[in-house]
Amino acid sequence: MLVSALCAMLGVAPVWVSCLLFAVAGYALLWLFSPLTTIMIATLTAIAVLSFVKPHAGAGSAVIAFVALTANNMQNNLTASNIVGMIIICLCPLSLGFGLNLLLARRQAAAALKQRLDREHTARHLHDTISNDLAYMILRIDQASHRDPPFDQNQYQRQLADLRAIAATALDHTHQAIRQLEHTDGPSTHIVQSDGETDKQVEQQRKRLDDIIQSQRQRLKSLGFQGDDILGTFDQPLTDDVLDLLEGMLNELYANIAKHADPNVWYAVTVSFDQRHVIVSASDALKDAGIQLGLGSGLERYRAIIESVSGTFAVTDDSGIWSAEITFPLCRRL
Template sequence: MGNGGSYSFAAFVVAFICIGGIIKTTGDTRAERQKNLSMESNRQIAGRLHDYTTNDLTDIVMLVEHMRRNVPDEATRRQLDTVRDTAVDALQHTRQVIRTLRAEETPAETSSAEGTSRTASAASARTLRRTVDRCRRTLADMGMDGDVLVFGRPDASMTAEAASLMQGLVRELFGNIGRHGDHARPYMVMISYTGECAVVETTNAIRDAGDGESDTTAGLRSGLAQYRLLVERHGGTWRESCTRRRWTLRVEIPNTLPDAARDARWDRRG
Protein backbone atom coordinates (compact mmCIF):
# COMPACT_ATOMS: atom_id res chain seq x y z
CA MET A 1 0.00 0.00 0.00
CA GLY A 2 2.84 2.34 0.90
CA ASN A 3 4.57 1.82 -2.42
CA GLY A 4 1.29 2.16 -4.25
CA GLY A 5 0.64 5.47 -2.51
CA SER A 6 4.10 6.70 -3.44
CA TYR A 7 3.58 5.68 -7.05
CA SER A 8 0.20 7.40 -7.11
CA PHE A 9 1.67 10.61 -5.73
CA ALA A 10 4.57 10.48 -8.19
CA ALA A 11 2.14 9.92 -11.05
CA PHE A 12 0.07 12.87 -9.85
CA VAL A 13 3.13 15.12 -9.78
CA VAL A 14 4.20 14.01 -13.25
CA ALA A 15 0.68 14.54 -14.57
CA PHE A 16 0.53 18.00 -12.98
CA ILE A 17 3.85 18.98 -14.56
CA CYS A 18 2.74 17.67 -17.93
CA ILE A 19 -0.57 19.51 -17.77
CA GLY A 20 1.25 22.69 -16.77
CA GLY A 21 3.62 22.27 -19.69
CA ILE A 22 0.72 21.74 -22.08
CA ILE A 23 -1.05 24.83 -20.80
CA LYS A 24 2.12 26.92 -21.17
CA THR A 25 2.77 25.57 -24.65
CA THR A 26 -0.82 26.29 -25.64
CA GLY A 27 -0.52 29.82 -24.28
CA ASP A 28 2.79 30.40 -26.09
CA THR A 29 1.31 29.04 -29.32
CA ARG A 30 -1.74 31.28 -29.00
CA ALA A 31 0.46 34.33 -28.31
CA GLU A 32 2.68 33.50 -31.29
CA ARG A 33 -0.36 33.04 -33.52
CA GLN A 34 -1.77 36.38 -32.38
CA LYS A 35 1.58 38.04 -33.03
CA ASN A 36 1.72 36.59 -36.55
CA LEU A 37 -1.85 37.72 -37.25
CA SER A 38 -1.02 41.21 -36.04
CA MET A 39 2.13 41.36 -38.18
CA GLU A 40 0.22 40.18 -41.24
CA SER A 41 -2.46 42.80 -40.63
CA ASN A 42 0.23 45.47 -40.34
CA ARG A 43 1.80 44.32 -43.61
CA GLN A 44 -1.56 44.57 -45.37
CA ILE A 45 -2.18 48.06 -44.00
CA ALA A 46 1.33 49.11 -45.04
CA GLY A 47 0.69 47.75 -48.52
CA ARG A 48 -2.54 49.69 -48.91
CA LEU A 49 -0.92 52.88 -47.65
CA HIS A 50 1.92 52.43 -50.12
CA ASP A 51 -0.27 51.51 -53.10
CA TYR A 52 -2.91 54.18 -52.63
CA THR A 53 -2.12 56.94 -50.13
CA THR A 54 1.51 57.58 -51.07
CA ASN A 55 0.70 57.47 -54.77
CA ASP A 56 -2.18 59.94 -54.33
CA LEU A 57 0.00 62.31 -52.31
CA THR A 58 2.75 62.09 -54.94
CA ASP A 59 0.18 62.97 -57.62
CA ILE A 60 -0.91 66.01 -55.58
CA VAL A 61 2.70 67.22 -55.30
CA MET A 62 3.22 66.85 -59.05
CA LEU A 63 -0.05 68.60 -59.91
CA VAL A 64 0.72 71.51 -57.59
CA GLU A 65 4.21 71.85 -59.08
CA HIS A 66 2.65 72.00 -62.56
CA MET A 67 0.10 74.61 -61.45
CA ARG A 68 2.79 76.68 -59.78
CA ARG A 69 4.84 76.92 -62.97
CA ASN A 70 1.83 78.35 -64.79
CA VAL A 71 0.71 80.90 -62.19
CA PRO A 72 2.21 84.40 -62.57
CA ASP A 73 0.82 85.75 -59.28
CA GLU A 74 3.35 85.58 -56.44
CA ALA A 75 0.71 85.40 -53.68
CA THR A 76 -0.95 82.43 -55.36
CA ARG A 77 2.42 80.72 -55.78
CA ARG A 78 3.05 81.08 -52.05
CA GLN A 79 -0.29 79.46 -51.31
CA LEU A 80 0.51 76.63 -53.71
CA ASP A 81 3.87 76.23 -51.96
CA THR A 82 1.98 75.72 -48.72
CA VAL A 83 -0.24 73.07 -50.33
CA ARG A 84 2.81 71.33 -51.81
CA ASP A 85 4.77 71.39 -48.55
CA THR A 86 1.75 70.05 -46.67
CA ALA A 87 1.45 67.14 -49.11
CA VAL A 88 5.20 66.46 -48.95
CA ASP A 89 5.07 66.45 -45.16
CA ALA A 90 2.10 64.05 -45.19
CA LEU A 91 3.94 61.85 -47.67
CA GLN A 92 7.02 61.66 -45.45
CA HIS A 93 4.97 60.77 -42.38
CA THR A 94 3.00 58.17 -44.32
CA ARG A 95 6.25 56.54 -45.42
CA GLN A 96 7.43 56.56 -41.81
CA VAL A 97 4.21 54.81 -40.78
CA ILE A 98 4.75 52.24 -43.51
CA ARG A 99 8.29 51.57 -42.29
CA THR A 100 7.02 51.23 -38.72
CA LEU A 101 4.27 48.81 -39.73
CA ARG A 102 6.71 46.68 -41.70
CA ALA A 103 9.47 46.73 -39.08
CA GLU A 104 10.30 43.63 -37.08
CA GLU A 105 12.50 44.81 -34.21
CA THR A 106 15.51 42.64 -33.50
CA PRO A 107 18.55 43.24 -31.27
CA ALA A 108 20.67 43.84 -34.37
CA GLU A 109 18.24 46.49 -35.63
CA THR A 110 18.13 48.14 -32.22
CA SER A 111 21.92 48.28 -32.16
CA SER A 112 21.95 49.77 -35.65
CA ALA A 113 19.40 52.38 -34.58
CA GLU A 114 21.57 53.37 -31.66
CA GLY A 115 24.57 53.67 -33.95
CA THR A 116 22.75 56.12 -36.23
CA SER A 117 21.03 58.14 -33.50
CA ARG A 118 22.97 61.31 -34.32
CA THR A 119 21.93 61.10 -37.96
CA ALA A 120 18.32 60.63 -36.86
CA SER A 121 18.67 63.64 -34.56
CA ALA A 122 19.86 65.83 -37.43
CA ALA A 123 17.02 64.58 -39.64
CA SER A 124 14.52 65.36 -36.88
CA ALA A 125 15.86 68.91 -36.61
CA ARG A 126 15.53 69.43 -40.37
CA THR A 127 12.01 68.03 -40.40
CA LEU A 128 10.97 70.29 -37.53
CA ARG A 129 12.47 73.30 -39.29
CA ARG A 130 10.46 72.52 -42.44
CA THR A 131 7.32 72.02 -40.37
CA VAL A 132 7.76 75.35 -38.60
CA ASP A 133 8.46 77.20 -41.87
CA ARG A 134 5.36 75.72 -43.51
CA CYS A 135 3.15 76.50 -40.52
CA ARG A 136 4.42 80.08 -40.35
CA ARG A 137 3.64 80.57 -44.04
CA THR A 138 0.16 79.21 -43.49
CA LEU A 139 -0.49 81.66 -40.65
CA ALA A 140 1.03 84.49 -42.70
CA ASP A 141 -1.40 83.70 -45.52
CA MET A 142 -4.17 84.03 -42.92
CA GLY A 143 -2.87 87.48 -41.98
CA MET A 144 -1.17 86.42 -38.74
CA ASP A 145 2.31 87.46 -37.67
CA GLY A 146 4.49 86.15 -34.86
CA ASP A 147 7.85 84.87 -33.72
CA VAL A 148 9.18 81.32 -33.51
CA LEU A 149 12.38 80.83 -31.52
CA VAL A 150 14.30 77.55 -31.64
CA PHE A 151 17.16 76.92 -29.22
CA GLY A 152 19.49 73.96 -29.62
CA ARG A 153 18.77 70.76 -31.51
CA PRO A 154 17.37 67.34 -30.63
CA ASP A 155 19.63 65.27 -28.42
CA ALA A 156 21.00 62.05 -29.89
CA SER A 157 19.03 60.12 -27.27
CA MET A 158 15.66 61.32 -28.60
CA THR A 159 13.68 58.34 -29.85
CA ALA A 160 11.70 58.29 -33.09
CA GLU A 161 8.51 58.11 -31.01
CA ALA A 162 9.39 61.29 -29.11
CA ALA A 163 10.41 63.09 -32.32
CA SER A 164 7.15 62.11 -34.04
CA LEU A 165 5.15 63.29 -31.02
CA MET A 166 7.03 66.58 -31.11
CA GLN A 167 6.35 67.11 -34.83
CA GLY A 168 2.65 66.37 -34.46
CA LEU A 169 2.30 68.63 -31.45
CA VAL A 170 3.93 71.56 -33.25
CA ARG A 171 1.63 71.16 -36.26
CA GLU A 172 -1.45 70.94 -34.06
CA LEU A 173 -0.28 73.91 -32.01
CA PHE A 174 0.04 76.15 -35.06
CA GLY A 175 -3.35 74.98 -36.26
CA ASN A 176 -4.80 75.88 -32.86
CA ILE A 177 -3.26 79.36 -33.08
CA GLY A 178 -4.79 79.83 -36.53
CA ARG A 179 -8.24 78.71 -35.37
CA HIS A 180 -8.44 80.58 -32.07
CA GLY A 181 -5.72 83.26 -32.06
CA ASP A 182 -6.35 86.97 -32.48
CA HIS A 183 -5.18 87.69 -36.03
CA ALA A 184 -4.47 91.30 -35.14
CA ARG A 185 -1.96 90.44 -32.42
CA PRO A 186 1.35 88.55 -32.70
CA TYR A 187 1.83 85.02 -31.43
CA MET A 188 4.94 83.57 -29.81
CA VAL A 189 6.25 79.98 -30.00
CA MET A 190 9.50 78.83 -28.41
CA ILE A 191 11.09 75.41 -28.94
CA SER A 192 14.12 74.34 -26.95
CA TYR A 193 16.04 71.15 -26.20
CA THR A 194 17.71 69.99 -23.02
CA GLY A 195 19.71 66.85 -22.49
CA GLU A 196 16.60 65.04 -21.27
CA CYS A 197 13.63 66.50 -23.13
CA ALA A 198 12.20 68.81 -25.77
CA VAL A 199 10.24 71.84 -24.59
CA VAL A 200 7.49 73.68 -26.48
CA GLU A 201 6.12 76.95 -25.12
CA THR A 202 3.61 79.35 -26.60
CA THR A 203 1.60 82.39 -25.67
CA ASN A 204 -0.96 84.06 -27.88
CA ALA A 205 -3.95 86.33 -27.68
CA ILE A 206 -7.37 84.74 -28.15
CA ARG A 207 -9.85 86.42 -30.41
CA ASP A 208 -13.30 87.24 -29.13
CA ALA A 209 -15.81 84.64 -30.27
CA GLY A 210 -18.57 87.23 -30.27
CA ASP A 211 -22.13 87.17 -28.94
CA GLY A 212 -20.84 87.20 -25.38
CA GLU A 213 -19.10 83.81 -25.77
CA SER A 214 -15.45 83.78 -24.79
CA ASP A 215 -12.97 81.44 -26.47
CA THR A 216 -11.30 80.37 -23.22
CA THR A 217 -11.35 76.69 -24.17
CA ALA A 218 -9.07 77.25 -27.17
CA GLY A 219 -6.55 74.69 -26.01
CA LEU A 220 -9.10 72.01 -25.15
CA ARG A 221 -11.62 72.08 -27.96
CA SER A 222 -9.25 70.74 -30.59
CA GLY A 223 -6.80 67.95 -31.30
CA LEU A 224 -4.58 69.37 -28.55
CA ALA A 225 -6.72 67.46 -26.07
CA GLN A 226 -5.56 64.22 -27.69
CA TYR A 227 -1.94 65.40 -27.71
CA ARG A 228 -2.16 66.13 -24.00
CA LEU A 229 -3.05 62.48 -23.40
CA LEU A 230 -0.21 61.32 -25.66
CA VAL A 231 2.34 63.56 -23.95
CA GLU A 232 1.30 62.42 -20.48
CA ARG A 233 1.38 58.76 -21.54
CA HIS A 234 4.90 59.39 -22.80
CA GLY A 235 5.87 60.59 -19.34
CA GLY A 236 5.86 64.28 -20.26
CA THR A 237 4.30 67.32 -18.60
CA TRP A 238 1.57 69.64 -19.86
CA ARG A 239 0.94 73.00 -18.22
CA GLU A 240 -1.51 75.50 -19.65
CA SER A 241 -3.47 78.49 -18.50
CA CYS A 242 -6.21 80.39 -20.22
CA THR A 243 -7.88 83.69 -19.46
CA ARG A 244 -10.50 85.51 -21.45
CA ARG A 245 -7.92 87.07 -23.78
CA ARG A 246 -4.69 85.03 -23.51
CA TRP A 247 -3.65 81.39 -23.69
CA THR A 248 -0.27 80.00 -22.63
CA LEU A 249 1.14 76.48 -22.84
CA ARG A 250 4.34 74.71 -21.80
CA VAL A 251 4.96 71.09 -22.79
CA GLU A 252 7.95 68.91 -21.96
CA ILE A 253 8.48 65.71 -23.96
CA PRO A 254 11.16 63.31 -22.62
CA ASN A 255 13.69 62.07 -25.17
CA THR A 256 12.98 58.50 -24.10
CA LEU A 257 9.96 56.84 -22.54
CA PRO A 258 10.54 56.68 -18.75
CA ASP A 259 10.36 53.25 -17.10
CA ALA A 260 7.26 54.16 -15.10
CA ALA A 261 5.39 55.33 -18.20
CA ARG A 262 6.53 52.24 -20.09
CA ASP A 263 5.27 49.95 -17.32
CA ALA A 264 1.94 51.80 -17.21
CA ARG A 265 1.58 51.45 -20.97
CA TRP A 266 2.10 47.69 -20.80
CA ASP A 267 -0.35 47.47 -17.89
CA ARG A 268 -3.01 49.15 -20.05
CA ARG A 269 -2.28 46.78 -22.94
CA GLY A 270 -2.57 43.82 -20.62
Protein backbone atom coordinates in the same frame (compact mmCIF):
# COMPACT_ATOMS: atom_id res chain seq x y z
CA MET B 1 9.40 0.78 -45.93
CA LEU B 2 6.81 2.62 -43.89
CA VAL B 3 9.22 5.47 -43.09
CA SER B 4 10.26 5.70 -46.76
CA ALA B 5 6.63 5.92 -47.87
CA LEU B 6 5.90 8.64 -45.34
CA CYS B 7 8.97 10.62 -46.40
CA ALA B 8 7.85 10.39 -50.02
CA MET B 9 4.47 11.88 -49.07
CA LEU B 10 6.10 15.04 -47.74
CA GLY B 11 6.46 16.34 -51.29
CA VAL B 12 2.78 15.89 -52.21
CA ALA B 13 0.72 15.96 -49.01
CA PRO B 14 0.03 19.01 -46.83
CA VAL B 15 2.35 19.43 -43.89
CA TRP B 16 -0.32 18.70 -41.28
CA VAL B 17 -1.28 15.46 -43.08
CA SER B 18 2.35 14.32 -43.16
CA CYS B 19 2.80 15.12 -39.45
CA LEU B 20 -0.38 13.21 -38.60
CA LEU B 21 0.76 10.17 -40.57
CA PHE B 22 4.17 10.25 -38.89
CA ALA B 23 2.48 10.37 -35.48
CA VAL B 24 0.13 7.50 -36.30
CA ALA B 25 3.00 5.44 -37.70
CA GLY B 26 5.10 6.15 -34.61
CA TYR B 27 2.33 5.02 -32.27
CA ALA B 28 1.76 1.93 -34.41
CA LEU B 29 5.42 0.94 -34.13
CA LEU B 30 5.38 1.53 -30.38
CA TRP B 31 2.24 -0.58 -30.09
CA LEU B 32 4.06 -3.55 -31.61
CA PHE B 33 6.68 -3.45 -28.88
CA SER B 34 4.75 -2.16 -25.85
CA PRO B 35 0.99 -1.57 -26.02
CA LEU B 36 0.74 -0.15 -22.48
CA THR B 37 3.57 2.31 -23.10
CA THR B 38 1.92 3.39 -26.35
CA ILE B 39 -1.39 4.02 -24.59
CA MET B 40 0.37 6.06 -21.90
CA ILE B 41 2.29 8.19 -24.45
CA ALA B 42 -0.85 8.75 -26.53
CA THR B 43 -2.77 9.80 -23.40
CA LEU B 44 -0.10 12.27 -22.33
CA THR B 45 0.06 13.69 -25.86
CA ALA B 46 -3.71 14.14 -25.91
CA ILE B 47 -3.61 15.95 -22.56
CA ALA B 48 -0.90 18.33 -23.84
CA VAL B 49 -2.77 19.04 -27.09
CA LEU B 50 -6.11 19.57 -25.34
CA SER B 51 -4.48 21.85 -22.75
CA PHE B 52 -3.04 23.96 -25.56
CA VAL B 53 -6.22 24.15 -27.66
CA LYS B 54 -8.82 24.19 -24.85
CA PRO B 55 -7.31 24.53 -21.35
CA HIS B 56 -10.52 23.46 -19.58
CA ALA B 57 -10.77 20.29 -21.66
CA GLY B 58 -7.08 19.61 -21.01
CA ALA B 59 -7.58 19.93 -17.25
CA GLY B 60 -10.55 17.58 -17.43
CA SER B 61 -8.61 15.03 -19.44
CA ALA B 62 -5.76 15.19 -16.92
CA VAL B 63 -8.18 14.45 -14.07
CA ILE B 64 -9.68 11.54 -16.02
CA ALA B 65 -6.21 10.17 -16.74
CA PHE B 66 -5.27 10.42 -13.04
CA VAL B 67 -8.47 8.59 -12.01
CA ALA B 68 -7.80 5.86 -14.60
CA LEU B 69 -4.21 5.40 -13.37
CA THR B 70 -5.40 5.25 -9.78
CA ALA B 71 -8.07 2.66 -10.58
CA ASN B 72 -5.55 0.56 -12.53
CA ASN B 73 -3.15 0.54 -9.57
CA MET B 74 -5.76 -0.12 -6.89
CA GLN B 75 -5.11 -3.87 -7.10
CA ASN B 76 -1.44 -3.24 -6.25
CA ASN B 77 -0.13 -1.59 -3.14
CA LEU B 78 -1.00 2.07 -3.78
CA THR B 79 1.58 4.11 -1.90
CA ALA B 80 2.02 7.85 -1.48
CA SER B 81 5.04 7.78 -3.79
CA ASN B 82 2.92 6.12 -6.52
CA ILE B 83 0.24 8.79 -6.14
CA VAL B 84 2.83 11.57 -6.36
CA GLY B 85 4.33 9.93 -9.44
CA MET B 86 0.94 9.71 -11.17
CA ILE B 87 0.20 13.34 -10.33
CA ILE B 88 3.53 14.39 -11.85
CA ILE B 89 2.85 12.28 -14.95
CA CYS B 90 -0.49 14.04 -15.48
CA LEU B 91 0.78 17.52 -14.58
CA CYS B 92 3.74 17.53 -17.00
CA PRO B 93 1.74 17.49 -20.27
CA LEU B 94 -0.91 19.69 -18.66
CA SER B 95 1.70 22.32 -17.75
CA LEU B 96 3.25 22.09 -21.21
CA GLY B 97 -0.09 22.72 -22.91
CA PHE B 98 -1.00 25.55 -20.54
CA GLY B 99 2.41 27.16 -21.00
CA LEU B 100 2.18 27.07 -24.80
CA ASN B 101 -1.36 28.43 -24.66
CA LEU B 102 -0.26 31.29 -22.40
CA LEU B 103 2.71 32.06 -24.66
CA LEU B 104 0.45 32.17 -27.72
CA ALA B 105 -2.05 34.41 -25.90
CA ARG B 106 0.71 36.83 -24.92
CA ARG B 107 2.02 36.99 -28.46
CA GLN B 108 -1.47 37.62 -29.80
CA ALA B 109 -2.03 40.33 -27.18
CA ALA B 110 1.29 41.95 -28.07
CA ALA B 111 0.41 41.84 -31.77
CA ALA B 112 -3.03 43.35 -31.07
CA LEU B 113 -1.45 46.10 -28.95
CA LYS B 114 1.08 46.91 -31.68
CA GLN B 115 -1.71 47.03 -34.26
CA ARG B 116 -3.75 49.37 -32.05
CA LEU B 117 -0.76 51.65 -31.44
CA ASP B 118 0.01 51.70 -35.17
CA ARG B 119 -3.58 52.69 -35.92
CA GLU B 120 -3.51 55.42 -33.28
CA HIS B 121 -0.23 56.71 -34.69
CA THR B 122 -1.66 56.73 -38.20
CA ALA B 123 -4.82 58.50 -37.02
CA ARG B 124 -2.70 61.12 -35.25
CA HIS B 125 -0.57 61.54 -38.37
CA LEU B 126 -3.66 62.02 -40.52
CA HIS B 127 -5.05 64.61 -38.12
CA ASP B 128 -1.80 66.49 -37.68
CA THR B 129 -0.90 66.66 -41.36
CA ILE B 130 -3.73 66.18 -43.84
CA SER B 131 -6.55 67.70 -41.79
CA ASN B 132 -4.39 70.68 -40.82
CA ASP B 133 -3.31 71.18 -44.43
CA LEU B 134 -6.94 71.18 -45.55
CA ALA B 135 -7.95 73.49 -42.69
CA TYR B 136 -5.24 75.94 -43.70
CA MET B 137 -6.43 75.78 -47.32
CA ILE B 138 -9.98 76.58 -46.17
CA LEU B 139 -8.68 79.55 -44.18
CA ARG B 140 -6.82 80.85 -47.22
CA ILE B 141 -9.90 80.42 -49.42
CA ASP B 142 -12.09 82.18 -46.84
CA GLN B 143 -9.54 84.97 -46.64
CA ALA B 144 -9.52 85.38 -50.41
CA SER B 145 -13.32 85.30 -50.62
CA HIS B 146 -13.63 88.28 -48.25
CA ARG B 147 -11.25 90.37 -50.31
CA ASP B 148 -11.60 91.89 -53.71
CA PRO B 149 -9.98 89.84 -56.45
CA PRO B 150 -6.50 91.14 -57.26
CA PHE B 151 -6.17 93.13 -60.43
CA ASP B 152 -2.55 92.06 -60.74
CA GLN B 153 -2.42 88.82 -62.72
CA ASN B 154 0.89 87.84 -61.15
CA GLN B 155 -0.52 88.22 -57.63
CA TYR B 156 -3.52 86.11 -58.63
CA GLN B 157 -1.23 83.41 -60.00
CA ARG B 158 0.80 83.45 -56.78
CA GLN B 159 -2.34 82.87 -54.74
CA LEU B 160 -3.27 79.93 -56.97
CA ALA B 161 0.28 78.58 -56.68
CA ASP B 162 0.10 78.82 -52.89
CA LEU B 163 -3.16 76.89 -52.80
CA ARG B 164 -1.79 74.30 -55.19
CA ALA B 165 1.31 73.88 -52.98
CA ILE B 166 -0.93 73.29 -49.96
CA ALA B 167 -2.93 70.67 -51.87
CA ALA B 168 0.29 69.00 -53.02
CA THR B 169 1.51 68.88 -49.41
CA ALA B 170 -1.75 67.27 -48.30
CA LEU B 171 -1.44 64.72 -51.10
CA ASP B 172 2.14 63.95 -50.09
CA HIS B 173 1.03 63.46 -46.48
CA THR B 174 -1.71 61.13 -47.75
CA HIS B 175 0.88 59.03 -49.54
CA GLN B 176 3.00 58.95 -46.38
CA ALA B 177 0.03 57.69 -44.37
CA ILE B 178 -0.67 54.98 -46.97
CA ARG B 179 2.96 53.86 -46.91
CA GLN B 180 2.84 53.82 -43.13
CA LEU B 181 -0.24 51.57 -43.20
CA GLU B 182 1.46 49.22 -45.65
CA HIS B 183 4.78 49.20 -43.80
CA THR B 184 5.61 46.37 -41.41
CA ASP B 185 8.28 47.23 -38.87
CA GLY B 186 11.12 44.78 -38.53
CA PRO B 187 13.19 44.16 -35.44
CA SER B 188 14.95 47.28 -34.27
CA THR B 189 18.69 47.27 -33.85
CA HIS B 190 20.90 49.59 -31.89
CA ILE B 191 23.78 51.01 -33.92
CA VAL B 192 26.69 52.64 -32.16
CA GLN B 193 27.49 55.93 -33.89
CA SER B 194 30.70 57.89 -33.95
CA ASP B 195 30.83 61.51 -32.85
CA GLY B 196 30.79 62.69 -36.47
CA GLU B 197 27.71 60.62 -37.28
CA THR B 198 26.01 61.83 -34.10
CA ASP B 199 26.62 65.49 -34.98
CA LYS B 200 25.35 64.88 -38.49
CA GLN B 201 22.16 63.23 -37.22
CA VAL B 202 21.58 66.05 -34.73
CA GLU B 203 21.96 68.60 -37.53
CA GLN B 204 19.56 66.66 -39.78
CA GLN B 205 16.95 66.43 -37.04
CA ARG B 206 17.26 70.10 -36.18
CA LYS B 207 16.84 70.97 -39.86
CA ARG B 208 13.67 68.85 -40.02
CA LEU B 209 12.22 70.69 -37.06
CA ASP B 210 13.31 74.07 -38.38
CA ASP B 211 11.72 73.31 -41.78
CA ILE B 212 8.42 72.57 -40.07
CA ILE B 213 8.59 75.78 -38.03
CA GLN B 214 9.52 77.93 -41.04
CA SER B 215 6.79 76.36 -43.17
CA GLN B 216 4.17 76.96 -40.48
CA ARG B 217 5.51 80.47 -39.89
CA GLN B 218 5.07 81.24 -43.57
CA ARG B 219 1.53 79.91 -43.50
CA LEU B 220 0.63 82.11 -40.54
CA LYS B 221 2.29 85.09 -42.20
CA SER B 222 0.12 84.62 -45.28
CA LEU B 223 -2.92 84.75 -42.97
CA GLY B 224 -1.72 88.04 -41.43
CA PHE B 225 -0.04 86.70 -38.29
CA GLN B 226 3.20 87.89 -36.76
CA GLY B 227 5.09 86.27 -33.92
CA ASP B 228 8.20 84.63 -32.53
CA ASP B 229 9.33 81.14 -33.50
CA ILE B 230 12.34 79.87 -31.53
CA LEU B 231 14.00 76.47 -31.83
CA GLY B 232 16.67 75.59 -29.28
CA THR B 233 19.65 73.31 -29.73
CA PHE B 234 20.25 69.76 -28.50
CA ASP B 235 23.50 67.78 -28.28
CA GLN B 236 22.32 64.19 -28.74
CA PRO B 237 20.05 62.79 -31.46
CA LEU B 238 16.38 62.54 -30.55
CA THR B 239 14.77 59.12 -30.60
CA ASP B 240 12.34 58.44 -33.43
CA ASP B 241 9.40 58.48 -31.00
CA VAL B 242 10.37 61.84 -29.49
CA LEU B 243 11.05 63.38 -32.90
CA ASP B 244 7.75 62.11 -34.28
CA LEU B 245 5.85 63.41 -31.26
CA LEU B 246 7.55 66.82 -31.43
CA GLU B 247 6.89 67.24 -35.15
CA GLY B 248 3.22 66.34 -34.83
CA MET B 249 2.71 68.54 -31.81
CA LEU B 250 4.28 71.55 -33.54
CA ASN B 251 1.98 71.09 -36.52
CA GLU B 252 -1.01 70.90 -34.19
CA LEU B 253 -0.01 73.99 -32.17
CA TYR B 254 0.45 76.10 -35.29
CA ALA B 255 -2.84 74.81 -36.72
CA ASN B 256 -4.61 75.87 -33.52
CA ILE B 257 -3.08 79.35 -33.80
CA ALA B 258 -4.30 79.64 -37.40
CA LYS B 259 -7.83 78.52 -36.48
CA HIS B 260 -8.44 80.28 -33.18
CA ALA B 261 -5.92 83.10 -32.61
CA ASP B 262 -6.26 86.78 -33.38
CA PRO B 263 -3.90 87.65 -36.28
CA ASN B 264 -3.53 91.20 -34.95
CA VAL B 265 -1.91 90.02 -31.70
CA TRP B 266 1.62 88.64 -31.45
CA TYR B 267 1.98 84.88 -31.00
CA ALA B 268 4.96 82.90 -29.71
CA VAL B 269 6.12 79.28 -30.10
CA THR B 270 9.37 78.11 -28.52
CA VAL B 271 11.05 74.70 -28.33
CA SER B 272 13.93 74.21 -25.90
CA PHE B 273 15.88 71.26 -24.50
CA ASP B 274 17.62 70.50 -21.25
CA GLN B 275 19.57 67.37 -20.29
CA ARG B 276 16.47 65.24 -19.81
CA HIS B 277 13.43 67.02 -21.23
CA VAL B 278 11.87 68.70 -24.24
CA ILE B 279 10.04 71.92 -23.33
CA VAL B 280 7.48 73.39 -25.73
CA SER B 281 5.75 76.71 -25.03
CA ALA B 282 3.05 78.43 -27.03
CA SER B 283 0.92 81.53 -26.48
CA ASP B 284 -1.55 83.59 -28.49
CA ALA B 285 -4.67 85.72 -28.13
CA LEU B 286 -8.08 84.34 -29.03
CA LYS B 287 -10.12 85.95 -31.78
CA ASP B 288 -12.97 86.39 -29.32
CA ALA B 289 -11.82 87.00 -25.74
CA GLY B 290 -15.17 85.77 -24.46
CA ILE B 291 -14.63 82.27 -25.83
CA GLN B 292 -12.85 79.79 -23.58
CA LEU B 293 -10.70 77.57 -25.80
CA GLY B 294 -9.83 74.07 -24.67
CA LEU B 295 -7.39 71.68 -26.27
CA GLY B 296 -9.50 70.18 -29.01
CA SER B 297 -9.22 66.54 -30.08
CA GLY B 298 -5.72 66.90 -31.51
CA LEU B 299 -3.91 68.37 -28.51
CA GLU B 300 -6.03 66.26 -26.16
CA ARG B 301 -4.50 63.14 -27.72
CA TYR B 302 -1.04 64.61 -27.22
CA ARG B 303 -1.83 65.38 -23.58
CA ALA B 304 -2.77 61.71 -23.02
CA ILE B 305 0.47 60.51 -24.63
CA ILE B 306 2.68 62.96 -22.75
CA GLU B 307 1.09 62.31 -19.37
CA SER B 308 1.44 58.54 -19.95
CA VAL B 309 5.25 58.97 -20.00
CA SER B 310 5.35 61.21 -16.90
CA GLY B 311 5.35 64.45 -18.88
CA THR B 312 3.34 67.60 -18.11
CA PHE B 313 0.83 69.47 -20.23
CA ALA B 314 -0.31 72.73 -18.60
CA VAL B 315 -2.78 75.05 -20.36
CA THR B 316 -4.01 78.44 -19.19
CA ASP B 317 -6.72 80.61 -20.70
CA ASP B 318 -6.81 83.99 -18.95
CA SER B 319 -8.75 86.95 -20.35
CA GLY B 320 -8.48 85.68 -23.89
CA ILE B 321 -4.74 84.91 -23.69
CA TRP B 322 -4.19 81.21 -24.37
CA SER B 323 -0.87 79.57 -23.42
CA ALA B 324 0.51 76.06 -23.12
CA GLU B 325 3.59 74.75 -21.34
CA ILE B 326 4.48 71.19 -22.37
CA THR B 327 7.34 69.06 -21.02
CA PHE B 328 8.17 65.43 -21.75
CA PRO B 329 11.26 63.20 -21.30
CA LEU B 330 13.92 62.85 -23.97
CA CYS B 331 14.65 59.17 -23.45
CA ARG B 332 11.28 57.56 -22.83
CA ARG B 333 9.57 55.37 -25.42
CA LEU B 334 6.24 56.99 -26.40
